[in-house]
Amino acid sequence: MEKILIVDDDINILKVLQMRLETEGYMATTIADVQKATAITREEDFDLALVDLKLARKNGIELMETLHDIRPEMPVIILTAYGTIESTVDAMQKGAYSYLTKPFDHRQLLLQIKNGIERTRLSKEIRRLKNIVGERYEFKSIIYKSRKMKAVLEQVAMAAETDSNVFIQGESGTGKELIAKALHLASLRKDNPFLAINCAAIPENLLESELFGFKKGAFTGAISNKKGLFAQANSGTMLLDEITETPLLMQAKLLRVLQEREFYPLGSENSVKADVRIIAASNKDLAMEVEKGVFRNDLFYRLHVIPIHLPPLRERKEDIPVLVTHFIKRFSIEMKKDIKEITPSAIQGLLSRDWSGNVRELENTIEYAVAMSTGNTIGEETILQSQKTKDENIKPLKEAKNNFEKEYMSNILSITEGNISKAAELAGKYRADFYELLKKHNINSADFKKPK
Secondary structure, three states: OOEEEEEOOOHHHHHHHHHHHHHOOOEEEEEOOHHHHHHHHHHOOOOEEEEEOEOOOOEHHHHHHHHHHHOOOOOEEEEEOOOOHHHHHHHHHOOOOEEEEOOOOHHHHHHHHHHHHHHHHHHHHHHHHHHHHHHHHOOOOOOOOOHHHHHHHHHHHHHHOOOOOEEEEOOOOOOHHHHHHHHHHOOOOOOOOEEEEEOOOOOHHHHHHHHHEEOOOOOOOOOOOEEOHHHHOOOOEEEEEOHHHOOHHHHHHHHHHHHHOEEOOEOOOOOEEOOOEEEEEEOOOHHHHHHHOOOOHHHHHHHOOEEEEOOOHHHOOOHHHHHHHHHHHHHHHHOOOOOOEEOHHHHHHHHOOOOOOHHHHHHHHHHHHHHHOOOOEEOHHHHHHOOOOOOOOOOOHHHHHHHHHHHHHHHHHHHHOOOHHHHHHHHOOOHHHHHHHHHHOOOOHHHHOOOO
8 A cells, every 4th residue: 555645734634635545545644744744754655745835834845855855766746725837847846746736636636646656666666677787797796707607697687587486507616506696686585585405415304304394293303393494485585406416205395385385394284385486506407317217307397497507617717817816805805915916827827727616616726825825926836736737638749739729729818808919919929820820720709809
């Protein structure tokens, strides 16, 4: 029910307006005193205000300006028995939504109120959508530069505008929980709980009690009632990480919760409502797990409504330099060190790795490098010490050379953001020779340019 504030020092007008508006389904608050009107506007969120122009202690336009200082988006309709062109223009210029002259037509007043409230609703919705659109490119906790991660965050922002279940697939260390949290914070559920549970880390016999809770005496050791995660996350979001490790029997119970939106705590005969958005995640392909018979097909369709794929770090190496800068700054503060930079050769060494552990492995590598550094610069030798070189299969010299050359070219283009002149200069090559190498390895410099 929309709330309307009415300010007029004529008690009879207040009573008539209150009666008419409440008959139309509005909640009307009537105030005859200017100071009280200001105070109640600070305490309550009104959808619209009706303000008389000629008040005993203050001009209605001045009061409107005071109310707008408190509630900038609240539309104000000025009411007066002294309608003049000058006062109308003054009121509109200073922010009045509209202006009605007494005695006003009842239907006209209701129309103005309806339109004013609709404008407020649209204004709030536009602001919410702008915030979501803004978040597409500046999720504060997510450090990235690559087009692949930009595309992922665009998906996240669009998914946040819905209440559908989401499945995030990505290798270990790619940041699935971080993406899930970002999705939650960009959604309408952002002010409600976000809970994460690793399905692989909880023994099968404890998983049900963790999710659904239990009543005292439900089993040996249940000495008191326990509220399960679904109840704790009510009205919010729950991340079910490593969902593919959930036993088939437990999958059936999860399916029922998603279908019925209710569950039974262990030992209870009373169901509990579950208004929870589910974000499931795994490092495995969920469709492949269904084909293998280890994941329920019906649960797959409940969870796999909006799929989001997180690319591994080796497929988005443009993100490595910005992630490194972020981690150096963070660990320097934590360890109270004054590390200012990392050498180009050290960055090149980081770019040349495959990063099977993805962002988590990179983070650990930089943490080690910061801890072991004695100066204010991280050099290549520190990076090399952070991880022993793994045994690799020996390849023919020609193949190894071609592989190195292609990766070297890609890394340089990543650093220069696709700028051929700068890349050729770094490589010590003429532009024509550099172009020949690009053609030889079928590399397109446009793939490395910074998104506009």
